[in-house]
Amino acid sequence: MPVNTGMTADEDAATDVLIEVEDESKGAPPPGTVAGLDAIDNEPAADEIRKIKVRDREFTLRSSLPGMLLMRLTKKQMELSKPGAVNDPMKQAEALSATGDMISKLVVEAEREDFIDYLEDVDPPVEVTELMKLMQEMTERVTGRPTQSA
Numbered sequence: 001m002p003v004n005t006g007m008t009a010d011e012d013a014a015t016d017v018l019i020e021v022e023d024e025s026k027g028a029p030p031p032g033t034v035a036g037l038d039a040i041d042n043e044p045a046a047d048e049i050r051k052i053k054v055r056d057r058e059f060t061l062r063s064s065l066p067g068m069l070l071m072r073l074t075k076k077q078m079e080l081s082k083p084g085a086v087n088d089p090m091k092q093a094e095a096l097s098a099t100g101d102m103i104s105k106l107v108v109e110a111e112r113e114d115f116i117d118y119l120e121d122v123d124p125p126v127e128v129t130e131l132m133k134l135m136q137e138m139t140e141r142v143t144g145r146p147t148q149s150a
Contacts, residue, residue, distance in 0.1 A: 050141050052107075054134060055122060059115045060108045061142050069105050073098040096128070103131060106138045 050061040076095040085091045107115045119126050126134075136147050 052134070052138050052141060054115075054118065054126075057118055059111050061106055061138060062108055063142070065139065065142055066102075066105045069098070069102050073102050099131070099135060103135045103138065106135070106142055 050063070051058050052061055073095075076091075076098040079085055080091050080095045103119075104112055104116050119131070139147050
């Protein structure tokens with residue numbers, strides 16, 4: 001089904017781009033696909049359980065990244081990269097909050113509360129720089145791909 005792009009018919013035709021919206025009567029695309037694209041298989045093998053060690057404790061990781069949280073984190077990081085934003089305490093707090101949400105959601109739900117309590121209560125405290133490294137390692141283990149160092 002064509003979508004109104006807001007352009008005149010001539011402008012729209014000149015772009016040679018047809019934007020289509022998925023026909024809802026066909027149902028949702030199969031799990032792991034987006035708009036008919038092939039899925040990227042990052043699921044662990046049946047005998048593979050991904051774990052992360054945080055100091056003296058070990059926690060089980062989820063099998064994939066939560067897309068909505070990743071999008072929110074990316075948005076907050078992009079906002080923070082705008083000129084002057086790094087000096088805005090509210091933007092910094094929002095980016096750190098989104099990072100904290102992502103870190104906690106990378107652990108399976110059954111262990112999440114224990115994981116958060118551990119990060120908050122362990123002595124000596126887990127500082128932000130350690131959390132950032134932890135998130136990078138967790139993301140790499142979940143996706144099976146290296147991440148860029150911040």
